[in-house]
Amino acid sequence: MTQISIASWNINSVRLRIDTVSRFLQEYQPDVLCLQETKVVNDQFPDKMFRKLGYEHIVLNGQKAYHGVAIVSRLPLQPSETREFCKKGDSRHVAAVLPGGIDLHNFYVPAGGDEPDPEINEKFAHKLAFLTEMAEWFEAWPQKSAQRVLVGDLNVAPLEHDVWSHKQMLKIVSHTPVEIDHLNRVQQAAGWIDVARQFIPPEEKHYTWWSYRAADWLASNRGRRLDHIWVSPGLEGAPQSFQVARDVRGWPQPSDHAPVIVRLKL
């Protein structure tokens, strides 16, 4: 029996938060860490710290100033096809194969701007197009025995209790019905299983992101579940635990996202 723990975290600049990510790795010891919004080109990725802590296997898809994704691992990684969605030159996807043949995909879905109307807001149109392209890609994949894990900042909080107020959020980008429909299609396209909600009942509030704009994020607790971990039907039953590292949101100079962690038994 093998155990693998995989964490996912929108770090909002890996260079600014290099000490924070170092502390996270030492305290939580995930085998694999998937990062979003690294905001750095591959040449300038701060790989030394990761290597020093034993995370010697690194697969990058970086970009200057915006977006950027990375997988760092203390287990060997085999890089696999990285897809450029929407032909925009954005670095929003990176993938690798883990020992045992587990296909790992790390996504950073566009946030979509403020106005939830694709006719007048091209960022929202981009978000919907990105989700549609994900769904079409997954629909074309050979099914279903494959062992796959999808993680990332999907920038959609699909369930009523994935936001602090369902009613007040219905017209707010990240919780509008059209985005949720698109995300549901992505999920159904490969039969993805929502790991968090296997462990946290849907009627229980569950967040991974808290805005910087709150005077006191913990007291107001107006969070959203934007970060997700999904497994394919071939890994049904493998997840042993799911955890939000909520305390990390309270560390000095934090990211606005907390890491999420799954432990798989293989």
Add this chain to the structure above:
DNA sequence: ATGGTCGGAAGCCGA
């Protein structure tokens, strides 16, 4: 109904 805060790059844009 509004504005509140970050990060990177450059004197604003995206989240």
